[in-house]
Structures are given as C-alpha cells and as structure tokens.
Amino acid sequence: MIFSKEDNAKELIETIVTCSLIELDGFPLFYKLEDNISFLKRLFSDCSDFVIREFKLNNSVNAILVFVDGLIDTKEVNQVLQTLMVLENGDDDIHVIEKALLPVSQITKVNEYNNLLQAVLSGTTGILVDGNDEGLTLSIQGAEKRSVNEPEGEAVVRGPREGFIENIRTNTSMLRRKLKTPRLKMKSLVVGRESSTNINLAFLEGIADPQIVEEVSRRISNIDMDAILEGGYIEELIQDSTYSPFPQVMYTERPDTVAGALLEGRVAIFVDGSPMVLIVPATFWMMMQANEDYYERFQMATLVRWLRYLFLVIALLTPASYVAITTFHQQMLPTTLLLSIAAARESIPFPAIVEALIMEISFEALREAGIRLPKAVGQSVSILGALIVGHAAVHAGIVSSPMVIVVSITGIASFTIPHFNAAISLRMLRFPLMIAASILGVYGILVGVMVLIGHMANLRSFGVPYLSPIAPMSVGDFKDILIRAPWPVMENRPSFERTHDVRRMDDGFANQVQQGGGQDGGP
Structure with a gap:
C-alpha cells in the first residue's frame, strides 16, 4: 500500500490499526499531534510497556515522547524532558529542536512510522511535535544486558577471555576494539515481519570479495519470515545445501575468531539477541581449527x-x-x-x-x-x-x-x-x-566414506568449494590446513577466498629479523 501526506488522517488511522512494521513502510507521520497520538494509542492498545509522554514546549506547543519502558534510560529521558520544556519561543520546529543542546549522543530525523517505530522498539526514544511531519529519535538506550564473560563453549588456555553477549551493539564494539580501522564496515539489515531483528554484516573493505558481500546481503534481505529469534534461523536459510549434514556456516562467540576470519576475507553476520556470530564462507578445514592454534x-x-x-x-x-x-x-x-x-x-x-x-x-x-x-x-x-x-x-x-x-x-x-x-x-x-x-x-565403510567425500567435494559455501584448498588443490594454501606454518611464512591470505588484498605481511620481515643480528648477538 502506498501512502501520501495528502491522505485523510482519520481514514488512514481506520485503515491501518493492527499491522507489522513492514506493512507500515511508506506510512507518513501526521502533521497534527493529536492524529499521531490517536494512531499510536490504537496501534499499541493493551501494550502496557509502550509509553506516550505528553508535554509542552515552552508551555505553548504540544509534543510527545514515545518509548518502551525497560529499554531506555529513565534518567536521560528526564533530562531530555527538562531541556525541551525550557526552549525559547519559536522553537517549535523539529529542525530547531534537533540542534538544541540535548544530552544525547545520536539524534536521527524520521518522517515515516516504519522508521520511527523500528527505532523506538529497538530501545531509542521518539519525539513528535505538533505541526511537524517529521520526528526525532534519541539514542538513550538503557536495557538490562548480560555482562561480558568468557565463552563456555570455546574455552582456551592462551588467548582473550571475552565472549559475545546478546546485545548486538556490544558485540560490534568488541569487534571494533580488535580491528581499529575504517575499512571495517558494518552493513545494517532488518529481518522478520514481527521481530524486526537487527542484523549487521561485518567485513573488511578492500579485503573481502564484494561479490560475496553482496550475495550474503541479498540472501538475508530476501528472507520473508515472521521472526528471527537466533542466528540459527539465518544459518539454515542462507546456506547453499539445506539437506547436507555438514555445516556450511561457521559460528563462534569469540571476537578474536571473528576478527581473524575477517582478515582472511570472510563476512561476519551479527544477529541481535544471539551471542553467536555467523561466519561465511566456511570450509571443512575451518571446523578443525581452533583460535588457540x-x-x-x-x-x-x-x-x-x-x-x-x-x-x-x-x-x-x-x-x-x-x-x-x-x-x-x-x-x-x-x-x-x-x-x-x-x-x-x-x-x-x-x-x-x-x-x-x-x-x-x-x-x-x-x-x-x-x-x-x-x-x-x-x-x-x-x-x-x-x-x-x-x-x-x-x-x-x-x-x-x-x-x-x-x-x-x-x-x-x-x-x-x-x-x-x-x-x-x-x-x-x-x-x-x-x-x-x-x-x-x-x-560398506569404504563405499560410505567415498560417498561422504564426494558429497563434500560437491558442496559450496557462497561459491567457495567446501574442501578448499585440498579440492580444488592449491598448494600455496597448505600452510594453514594440515599444518600451521610459522607466521613469517604465511605472508599471503588464502587464495580460495578471492581476497583483493592478498598480502598479509611484508615478505622481508623474517630476513630483517635475522639480519638484525639477534641470532648472532649483534645490535
């Protein structure tokens, strides 16, 4: 359905009352605040946690704050209210309010209900002002979340002790601390008609193959499902061979494992509400490797x-x-x-x-x-x-x-x-x-093993052969399959990942160390 600002407000409110966020795509905000309030109250009837806080700007202009109780920081909301209530005369335009001295780090303008409610239901606070067909969302989340602990399923003797949690922004920040580079990109997607689950695709620009990144984004964007509650939904929906017993998507709860995969040209999929991050493309040999190696x-x-x-x-x-x-x-x-x-x-x-x-x-x-x-x-x-x-x-x-x-x-x-x-x-x-x-x-065992090997050789994970680099053979990539070669020898990234920047380190590093005289006791 296509909506326009010229449509009658009452007719639109009567037309759409119970619907998902996807069905509100293109539904505009109303000029009159009373129409916005009426629509929100009907849409969120019997929702005790959805709060509509009415107030006045400078005791003259009506406005509302909308948020979900339990997902926001109440103290910061009170500070925002105090700031807005004492704005100078004439500051009833949404653009002026956007530039006001609000105690908020991120402010975003919205003009459609789909964008407004997506943000509010994710933990932000919305502002609507009478006489404006645009609103603002304030990033003042304050929901309870689990603290960062050592992952129980991937314990190590040597290595970082931190693991992902269920909050997607905390997880992406942990990855950002590992890879402090502007080449680390985070592409945002929303999947699920009822859950509206936030998903981030993480990759290193200039290293990851753009075709693989585009294919991962396309497959996830085409998912039309009522809810995505965990990364396992995404894993089963985007894998190449659904009925294969072998996993074609790797998952981990360790930020260092994700960082290492991205440095080899792979793509990480963060799913809000899941401590497991998916990694594609995946090969059989990846499943036999641990980060502690x-x-x-x-x-x-x-x-x-x-x-x-x-x-x-x-x-x-x-x-x-x-x-x-x-x-x-x-x-x-x-x-x-x-x-x-x-x-x-x-x-x-x-x-x-x-x-x-x-x-x-x-x-x-x-x-x-x-x-x-x-x-x-x-x-x-x-x-x-x-x-x-x-x-x-x-x-x-x-x-x-x-x-x-x-x-x-x-x-x-x-x-x-x-x-x-x-x-x-x-x-x-x-x-x-x-x-x-x-x-x-x-x-019978020999026949079964031959069938398994043939099946694995025929598998693909986003176009990458499942048994790479053994089949098809790439001798140069054997350094990190059957053995783990010394770091000075592994100058290049895996060739079967089709990375754009194939060099991992300077090939003269080992020679520089030896020529520095360390083995001979020189300076």
Whole structure:
C-alpha cells in the first residue's frame, strides 16, 4: 500500500490499526499531534510497556515522547524532558529542536512510522511535535544486558577471555576494539515481519570479495519470515545445501575468531539477541581449527591439528569398523584379541550392530541429558550413566566390555572437534556408516566414506568449494590446513577466498629479523 501526506488522517488511522512494521513502510507521520497520538494509542492498545509522554514546549506547543519502558534510560529521558520544556519561543520546529543542546549522543530525523517505530522498539526514544511531519529519535538506550564473560563453549588456555553477549551493539564494539580501522564496515539489515531483528554484516573493505558481500546481503534481505529469534534461523536459510549434514556456516562467540576470519576475507553476520556470530564462507578445514592454534608456537599447533584429524577418523569410523570386523572380517584381528572379544560377546544375545546401536543411542541420550540439566545434576547423570548403568549393562549381558570401550573412545574423540556443529555432523554420520558396515562389512565403510567425500567435494559455501584448498588443490594454501606454518611464512591470505588484498605481511620481515643480528648477538 502506498501512502501520501495528502491522505485523510482519520481514514488512514481506520485503515491501518493492527499491522507489522513492514506493512507500515511508506506510512507518513501526521502533521497534527493529536492524529499521531490517536494512531499510536490504537496501534499499541493493551501494550502496557509502550509509553506516550505528553508535554509542552515552552508551555505553548504540544509534543510527545514515545518509548518502551525497560529499554531506555529513565534518567536521560528526564533530562531530555527538562531541556525541551525550557526552549525559547519559536522553537517549535523539529529542525530547531534537533540542534538544541540535548544530552544525547545520536539524534536521527524520521518522517515515516516504519522508521520511527523500528527505532523506538529497538530501545531509542521518539519525539513528535505538533505541526511537524517529521520526528526525532534519541539514542538513550538503557536495557538490562548480560555482562561480558568468557565463552563456555570455546574455552582456551592462551588467548582473550571475552565472549559475545546478546546485545548486538556490544558485540560490534568488541569487534571494533580488535580491528581499529575504517575499512571495517558494518552493513545494517532488518529481518522478520514481527521481530524486526537487527542484523549487521561485518567485513573488511578492500579485503573481502564484494561479490560475496553482496550475495550474503541479498540472501538475508530476501528472507520473508515472521521472526528471527537466533542466528540459527539465518544459518539454515542462507546456506547453499539445506539437506547436507555438514555445516556450511561457521559460528563462534569469540571476537578474536571473528576478527581473524575477517582478515582472511570472510563476512561476519551479527544477529541481535544471539551471542553467536555467523561466519561465511566456511570450509571443512575451518571446523578443525581452533583460535588457540594461532596463539601457540607452530610446532605445538601442528601437533594438535594432527591429533584432531586422527580423532576425527576415530570418531567417525571406530564403531563401524568394530561392527564390520566382528561380523565379517574376524581374520583381521590377532588371535589373542579375537579370542578375548569372542569370550566377552559369548553371552550377548544381540548381533554387533544392535549392540553398537544400543550403546551409541544411550551415549547420545546421556550426553544430551548432561547438557540440558543443571550443571550439578548433569554431572551426576553423567557419572550415573557412565559408571553404574554401563557397568550393570555389561554384567547383565546386554552389551560387551569391548563395545563399551569402543563407544567411550568414540565419545572422547568427538570431544576433540573444536566446533560443536561439526562434531554433531560426525555423531550423525556414525549411524549410517555402522548400518553399512553391518551389511557389507569393510566394503560398506569404504563405499560410505567415498560417498561422504564426494558429497563434500560437491558442496559450496557462497561459491567457495567446501574442501578448499585440498579440492580444488592449491598448494600455496597448505600452510594453514594440515599444518600451521610459522607466521613469517604465511605472508599471503588464502587464495580460495578471492581476497583483493592478498598480502598479509611484508615478505622481508623474517630476513630483517635475522639480519638484525639477534641470532648472532649483534645490535
């Protein structure tokens, strides 16, 4: 619907009473203050937290402040009222009020209800004056918010201890402290018909590929949904392959991780109300890297990465391999080990695949219960399940001791994956691989692994191949995949990100250090 200032105010008020902010796009502010008051009271009827504070400018001109109780700083609102009430005669024009000595850092002019209410419902305060078809929004937010703490899901031994919170402006300020440059851009979007969720796209101009930035913005702008309550909504709506089990969007609650991703040419997506920041494009190898890899010496970081890849294979293939070997390929085991496993399974009434499914499902249930319950109770459930129930199941002849060992090793291995969404993918993929192993043995595992690798090679994340730089191969980018090369060697950013500024540091830095005489004891 298209609105104009010439439309009759009463007819417009009767036409639009209950609507979303998107439906108010183009709806103008009224000249008469009584029409604005009437419209706002009808639009926000039965909204006890929406406040319309009427007052007079210099005891002559009617005006109102509109705000949401609980989202503003009451003391600052009172100071604004005191300042406006003592303006000089003739200061009833909104442009004069804008230039008045108000105790506010940011003042914005608005002439449509969509913009006014979007700002007010986000925590600002609106001013409307009789005889003006424009209003002002004052940035005097004061809502309660959680303090900045260390992220529980991404704890480190060495590195910053701060994590994002649910307030988007606090989160962007934490990133700004990491990257003090005007090249750090924050593109603002609003998504959700009812929630009107604020979203910021962060990228480094001159480093990030403009086409990727534009594609991310286009996908988010095209979302037509009633509400966006968390970043997971955005993640699932913008990813390239919806039905793939592999995550194509990375998320983190650490500002240093976001800063590092932006320096490699990626785009960060901040969602108001979520402490998780999305990062695109994402590759499989990103999921195997932790921010602490870049804070420790490269030898230690490389060793830890090799351990992660080893435990990745263990977490994915160990249960399936146990099922395949004990069912079809007993000759692959040493005789002593085979006899030990056969003796342990002698009283088990189930085949290996059923035994494996019982243990894996029970383990996943215990892990989920430990997460959902309060911390103290969750620890008790974990101890109860691991020690008492597991021990009793073995003695009752439901499962064998070797299977308990296999599932335990698998669970421990999955905990070494740095990113939770990648670990979940591995936990899901274990089950089809176990079923394939129970049908075709080792050949079923090989077929399943080939299907997974082929699927991953076919995946894209905003145009970037999911297995880059392994497939397609880019030898120059191997410095930060299977190993973590020393910083003096990693002069360039990843080439598969299509960054415009490929140089990360001066390539002569290492030579300058050595030529300075540090190793020879010179000056």
